[in-house]
Amino acid sequence: MKCCVLGGTGFVGSRLVARLANAGYRVTVPTRDPQRCRHFRVLPTVRVIHADIHAPETLRTILEGADAALNLVGILNEPGRDGAGFRRAHVELTQTLIGACRTAGVRHLVQISALKAASPDTPDPGTSHYLRSKGEAEALLRASGLNWTILQPSVIFGPGDSFLNRFAGLLRSVPLAFPLAMPGARFAPVHVDDVVEAIIRVLDQPAAFGHTFQLYGPEVYTLRELVELVAETMGLRRRVIGLPRSISRLQAAVMDYVPGKPFSTDNYRSLLTDSVGSSDGLQQLGISPRCLRPNLADALRGSGLPGVMDSYRKTAGR
Helix, strand or coil, X not given: CEEEEECCCCXXXXXXXXXXXXXCCEEEEEECCHHHHHHHHHCCCEEEEECCCCCHHHHHHHHCCCCEEEECCCCCCCCCCCCHHHHHHHHHHHHHHHHHHHHHCCCEEEEECCCCCCCCCCXXXXXXXXXXXXXXXXXXXXXXXXXXXXXXXXXXXXXXXXXXXXXXXXXHHCCCEEEECCCCCEECCEEHHHHHHHHHHHCCCHHHCCEEEEECCCCCEEHHHHHHHHHHHHCCCCEEEECCHHHHHHHHHHHCCCCCCCCCHHHXXXXXXXXXXXXXXXXXXXXXXXXXXXXXXXXXXXXXHHHHHHHHHHHHCC
């Protein structure tokens, strides 16, 4: 089976591509920066190509002969503040991908969205551009006429994640007390390998066509609890000081202008909606989710990719 993975160089994508290769899939990974995929050189069934996936004709060419397309592209912040960056990454790319799949005859499109993606039918001006654009992309898929499957994860953790590891870096740099915006925001963290397993299980399965699966872990934590757990696991004594909503909003407005946007107004708006689920998609797919605590130290240790590649080498050598 041949599949094309958009976003295959990212946190989830890198682990997914290794799993797909291990399972015998022929995988194409288009990217603007092939150097980010040097670790794929040990995977003989993976083809990395330099391409602009936003170009319709280029994407159609890449998808020729593919049985499935997997869209893992997503951003948590944009260069500006008007939502245009989110629309380009989430909505416009999905629109282009749908057209390319139709032309190329791709029989299954799997989309990684987000838990609590906003429904375009019930617009809320306070909803973040992130959740709104994810919801718009979902609506396009549902109206596309293609065989689609949508996966909606809560915050994803694991070796090298950008969520817990970002707090780890901040905790190291801030002594004694750590001011935390939106401390009461709630999450049900899901392990990256559980998300990858869910993608594998729905891939090219007719029973999954036209279905949306919520992916979340077995435990719910507030943001304060997560940050305190990170500090405890790292052996750092930090007092976490929760900021009230008004100060959190002000902090986000200031951070909008900090290079790299460690926290933004759009992040603040996303945190107004708890990332917890109501329908256990992992259970529906027969997956027992990993808990956070036993896997937290491993998540803070690094990317984990060498281990994934070693696993592939061992399997391929049998």
